[in-house]
Amino acid sequence: MDYYRQHRQDFLEGLKSFLRIPSVSTMVEHRKDVLEAAGFVERELREAGLNQVGQIRGAGHPLVYGEWLEAPGKPTLLFYGHYDVQPPEPLDEWLSPPFAPEIRDGNIYARGACDDKGQTYILLKALEGFMRTAGRLPVNVRVLIEGEEEVGGEHIASYVAAHPERLRADAALICDTEMFAPELPTICIGLRGIVYGELEVRGARTDLHSGVYGGAAPNPIQAVSEILCALKDRDGRILIPGFYDRVRPPAAEERAAWGRLPFDEREYLAKEIGSSELTGEPGIPVLERVWARPTLEVHGIRGGFTGEGAKTVIPARAVAKLSLRLVADQRPEEAVQQLEAGIAAATPRGVTAEFRLIHGAAPSLVDPSSPYIQTAARAMTEIFGHETVYIRSGGSIPIVGLFRERLGIPSVMMGFGLPDDNLHAPNEKFHLANFYRGIEAVARYLELLAE
């Protein structure tokens, strides 16, 4: 571990160079920058001494690959990360420019500092240490870093599906989640899945005058409202028949462990949500609601006249974006069918409703008793000096489901971000202490795995 402690300044300088590249994958004008970031990762892997280093070109931004498979009889890990970042807007809310990394109070501020350049760099530096000092790794490692995580990750999805043999491994290691609290080493073992689509409701042939026809003509906005209210009650309970049938409740130990986590509901409401009250299913603790319960959310809606002033129209159509978040053992395909049936049953007379699926991802739940998880927890506990906790995340990381489905492997999600790291928001940061400890924790994980 000496190498890691002695090279912190180098790691920091390297991370700054990585963060200076505005690799915003969603914006065409940053295409060159995205490619530059891919080149940066490729160079790092090459300089670390990995084999087969190169870029995998495809429909979208390149994947960067490298491997070191010279530890026969030892496990093989698949390292995953992403070099693309979210757009930095709104720019005027940043205290320092998003692509000019600045250190303040022990944090490095820049877009991608935490999500996910900082955490991807942890993986690269952990490998570098072994290669520079021992000339070899304790276990076999494949590295696959993508550049489209923030835009749906289609390239990696098709690559993993098409070439599972080239990625053969025993487990994946992903550093793209967060610690539950500062100083609290954290492994994420569950993610919600998702089914996201568009609900379109059509009524009359064209927009109608609400004076002339109000009382006889169907109103698609009212119909969307009626459908939404028929799908979910005011307590957040989803009313779609059969929807909860496959929901696996958290085990008693897991629930008990969540109860011991340092979580203050009032602080969460005040600091993170900022509304008058929390909502959701009564009698179910907040963490369980966001980690282990499925949800139905409307993300956007439009219909009719929304300009300034008044227009007395009954619109001909309304469109809502909505999603179901799924938990183990729900299945996206089945959820879509249930949702469609629910919508059909809830559609009021006079309108037609159609749901168009945009994307879906399965939920995932890793068995915490897996040796890959247990060993990761040991490594983190050692480095951080606190017992590692297991959490879930309410979000969806489709790659985890993909690795399980296509490669048949669990994902170990060691997260080093903090809850206030401002992911996807202005003033994204990464706590430098977690950056350095992250590198050591990953390195220690490889050592322990080799034992």
Place this chain on the structure above:
Amino acid sequence: MDYYRQHRQDFLEGLKSFLRIPSVSTMVEHRKDVLEAAGFVERELREAGLNQVGQIRGAGHPLVYGEWLEAPGKPTLLFYGHYDVQPPEPLDEWLSPPFAPEIRDGNIYARGACDDKGQTYILLKALEGFMRTAGRLPVNVRVLIEGEEEVGGEHIASYVAAHPERLRADAALICDTEMFAPELPTICIGLRGIVYGELEVRGARTDLHSGVYGGAAPNPIQAVSEILCALKDRDGRILIPGFYDRVRPPAAEERAAWGRLPFDEREYLAKEIGSSELTGEPGIPVLERVWARPTLEVHGIRGGFTGEGAKTVIPARAVAKLSLRLVADQRPEEAVQQLEAGIAAATPRGVTAEFRLIHGAAPSLVDPSSPYIQTAARAMTEIFGHETVYIRSGGSIPIVGLFRERLGIPSVMMGFGLPDDNLHAPNEKFHLANFYRGIEAVARYLELLAE
């Protein structure tokens, strides 16, 4: 009546010029066009030879006034119309551009063709005929044309309230309604009132990630839906306490007369609405639902992400435009209070809801035995060759209530539009035969009134 038959081509060209002016009163960028339309009306009145012609400037768009009061001992009519029009959107549904009038199958297509430029022009041309041929009118006439009818008509409301003596008359004549069926001369004796406003619902401080917070954070779009569903049931019955208390049911004779009108529910559904089914209160005939029952309609809604693809956001706010249509003897102020109380009672936890009133108007009901109504019916029966029928309209013409309240006069609503004229919708049209007959019917009305 010869003059009217000989000048049809001139009338048509004049109407086209009027329709080419995009006088959309709700849009700031059309301010100049609205003024141009006011100038157009002013010029027409001047050229017809009326006195005191001019624009009355005030807070909003100008009123155009003219008068001819040289028939002592004869009744005085107050002609009312409006030169402003609804926004033309959605533009891509128009077969010909909304402000490039086009004749197809005996109809003139343009925004405002029927509502209300075409019908306002009827009034102007009827006057022109007498002045050009006899140099005088059979009765006294004041003309007051406004430019804010589609945005609430605040200017005319304050003017009428402030200067009732300048508008002294025995009855108002308004051509802004429709014929019950082609060939069926029609007088409208009742209008619904309206209360129109914006409902804003706010939840979390900022947009939130639906994965991380879904299940605990309030969703303002869902909240708007819940409020809408709490205000009106799936049968169109309004659930606001006390809301129906003042509703006056139509008299037995009026109901019976409606039953004799040529109305085919299936044809109405197929031709006018174009949806799979009609909606509204069960057990109440369609005409009564749209003429004599109050309604609640959502006119527009927006919130969250509505672009292409997917964004997993829980929006911080959502806004809906909604209105209540009122019938005699409901009162707008009371309806607003009831609505606000209903919204407050229906607002789910975690969000705040605010209703902002944009405009309101009282319902109105004219006594059909008034001589001004009876004479108008005679004139129309003569010109159209069919017995005149009495209907109500589900729309709101606030000026009618204002004239009754402030000037103490009834409004005679001779309507020349057709049910399929697409008011407020793409491809608005006006049947040219009704345009020409309308001019003659108004002229004949003045003659008969003078007898």
